[in-house]
Structures are given as structure tokens and as C-alpha cells.
Amino acid sequence: LKLTVLGVGSASPQVDKNPSAFLLSIDNEYILIDCGEGTQYRLLENAIKVSRIKTICISHLHGDHYFGLIGLLSSFNLKGRKDSIALIGPEGLLEILNIQFAAANTKLNYELNFILNRNSEGKVLLDRIRFKIESIPLVHRVQSTGFLVTEKEGDRHIKAHKLPENFPIPFYKKLKDGKDVIDPLTEEVFKAKELTKKGTPKKVFAYCSDTAYYPEIVPIVKGANLMYHEATFLKDLEERAEMTQHSTALQAAMIAKASKVKKLLLGHLSSRYKSSDEHILEAKESFENVEMAIEGAVYDII
Numbered sequence: 145l146k147l148t149v150l151g152v153g154s155a156s157p158q159v160d161k162n163p164s165a166f167l168l169s170i171d172n173e174y175i176l177i178d179c180g181e182g183t184q185y186r187l188l189e190n191a192i193k194v195s196r197i198k199t200i201c202i203s204h205l206h207g208d209h210y211f212g213l214i215g216l217l218s219s220f221n222l223k224g225r226k227d228s229i230a231l232i233g234p235e236g237l238l239e240i241l242n243i244q245f246a247a248a249n250t251k252l253n254y255e256l257n258f259i260l261n262r263n264s265e266g267k268v269l270l271d272r273i274r275f276k277i278e279s280i281p282l283v284h285r286v287q288s289t290g291f292l293v294t295e296k297e298g299d300r301h302i303k304a305h306k307l308p309e310n311f312p313i314p315f316y317k318k319l320k321d322g323k324d325v326i327d328p329l330t331e332e333v334f335k336a337k338e339l340t341k342k343g344t345p346k347k348v349f350a351y352c353s354d355t356a357y358y359p360e361i362v363p364i365v366k367g368a369n370l371m372y373h374e375a376t377f378l379k380d381l382e383e384r385a386e387m388t389q390h391s392t393a394l395q396a397a398m399i400a401k402a403s404k405v406k407k408l409l410l411g412h413l414s415s416r417y418k419s420s421d422e423h424i425l426e427a428k429e430s431f432e433n434v435e436m437a438i439e440g441a442v443y444d445i446i
């Protein structure tokens with residue numbers, strides 16, 4: 145599980161930042177989380193094979209989180225994409241896209257499977273063989289939802305040297321699932337515990353998009369390997385954070401500490417801040433393993 149940061153800016157445009165966009169890779173598949181203006185150019189710059197994007201998650205309908213979506217979806221069409229896309233987003237998103245497609249007389253040559261996200265607590269939005277995506281309800285001026293992406297534990301590894309020659313293939317599958325196998329002819333028992341070892345452990349990434357300080361999410365994000373949390377303001381502007389329903393760096397760190405995540409990434413700083421140093425200093429008052437999310441950087445989720 146790897147995270148590529150494509151954009152960490154906030155609502156006001158800045159020369160040296162792009163609006164929100166994050167790319168998770170699981171095996172050979174990508175999940176795009178938020179799609180601010182220009183995201184398709186960031187994908188090009190980072191040499192991302194866009195055909196591998198199978199899932200797109202949109203946190204909320206403020207422009208800095210989805211104005212790049214119509215461009216990206218239209219470009220998929222131009223390039224003749226055939227593979228379907230699962231699009232997770234709030235009420236209204238599909239209608240907006242449909243108006244834009246209709247006005248341009250665009251007929252998609254791929255399937256756009258829309259999954260409506262109603263901000264319900266910890267709901268599973270998508271469940272695939274290798275990963276699942278759950279919602280993290282947030283508090284913002286419009287419905288806003290974070291995403292908890294869990295890479296599932298890998299199959300158990302077979303200790304092949306301990307198995308007899310010509311061991312039947314269907315028995316392998318059973319052992320990998322952790323089940324014992326009894327040979328029907330010899331009644332010999334092959335114990336999964338002895339003949340296999342644990343697969344790769346599950347990994348969790350928590351994406352907490354625009355939100356006021358909201359400790360109710362702690363049980364949902366608990367123990368995540370990596371958490372991204374917005375930190376629009378510093379604590380001296382806590383009142384402004386509350387008014388605009390954003391968080392301070394300290395509040396983001398308090399969520400990270402309470403939920404015992406392994407590492408915290410901050411982003412979405414207000415354009416009033418020219419440096420992120422103070423955000424990091426402030427966050428470290430509560431949580432040590434914190435970094436600013438850097439555009440173009442790739443983070444291994446371990």
C-alpha cells in the first residue's frame with residue numbers, strides 16, 4: 145500500500161500548491177481520493193498509468209476537492225477507456241457530472257458506477273478482494289466524508305518444502321485459507337498451522353478531509369498505519385477554524401494521538417501561511433510522528 149500525494153492546497157489558489165488529490169496504489173490498482181482542479185496534469189507529471197485508476201472517492205463538493213473530476217473523466221473517454229470506474233461521492237455529484245456531459249453531448253464509452261455516500265458512520269462503501277473502503281463521517285459546512293482504506297491481510301504463505309510431492313492443488317487453496325486438509329485415501333491430516341505462515345498483515349490508511357475538530361472519528365481511525373488530516377489553521381486561529389469548520393494543526397495531532405495511528409500527515413493549510421514549520425511544531429506538542437504531506441512524494445504505508 146503506497147500513497148502518492150498530488151495536491152495538498154486549500155480553497156484559495158496558490159502558485160506552489162495544487163488542490164487536494166491523493167493516489168493510493170494497491171498491487172497494480174489505483175484509488176484516487178479527491179480530484180481538485182488540474183489533477184489529471186499532476187497524474188501526467190507523476191507518470192501515473194491512469195488506466196489503472198479503478199476507483200475515485202470524492203470527500204465533499206467544495207471545488208478544491210472535485211473541480212478536476214469532469215476533466216479527468218472526459219479525458220478517459222477521449223483515450224477510449226473501456227474499463228468501468230467506481231465513483232464514490234456525496235449526493236449531487238452525479239447530477240453535476242450528468243449536466244456537464246449532457247451539455248457537451250458526451251456519451252461515456254465506459255461504465256461509471258456511482259456509489260452514493262451518505263456520511264453514515266463507518267459504513268462500508270466498497271468491498272473488494274484486496275481492499276475495502278469505509279466512510280469516516282466528518283463535520284464541515286457541507287456534507288464531508290473521509291475514507292478509511294484497508295488493505296486486507298494477504299493469503300497465508302505455504303511452506304512448500306514441508307509438503308509431499310504432487311500435493312493436490314485444491315488442497316493448497318484450503319491450507320492458504322487456514323483450513324486443515326485430510327487426505328481421503330490415507331486419512332493423513334495436513335495442519336494449516338504447521339504448513340503455512342501468516343500472509344502480509346493488513347494495512348490501513350485514513351483520509352480525513354475538510355472537517356472541524358471531531359473526536360467522534362477516533363474509534364473509526366484507531367490504529368491506522370497512516371492518517372492524513374487537514375490542518376487549515378494554527379491554534380491561535382482556533383475560533384476561525386471552528387467558524388469555517390476546519391481544524392488546527394494541534395487538533396489534527398490530538399486526533400492522531402487519541403487514535404494511536406502510527407504516522408500523521410498534515411495538509412490543506414490556509415494560503416495565509418507561507419511556511420509549514422509552525423504547523424509541524426504545533427502538532428508535535430501532542431503527536432511526535434508527524435510530517436507535512438509533500439506534493440509528488442510517495443509514502444509507503446507500513
Ligand SMILES: [Zn+2]
Pocket residue numbers: 154155206208209354412
Ligand atoms: Zn478544502
Ligand SMILES: [Zn+2]
Pocket residue numbers: 204206284354
Ligand atoms: Zn471544504
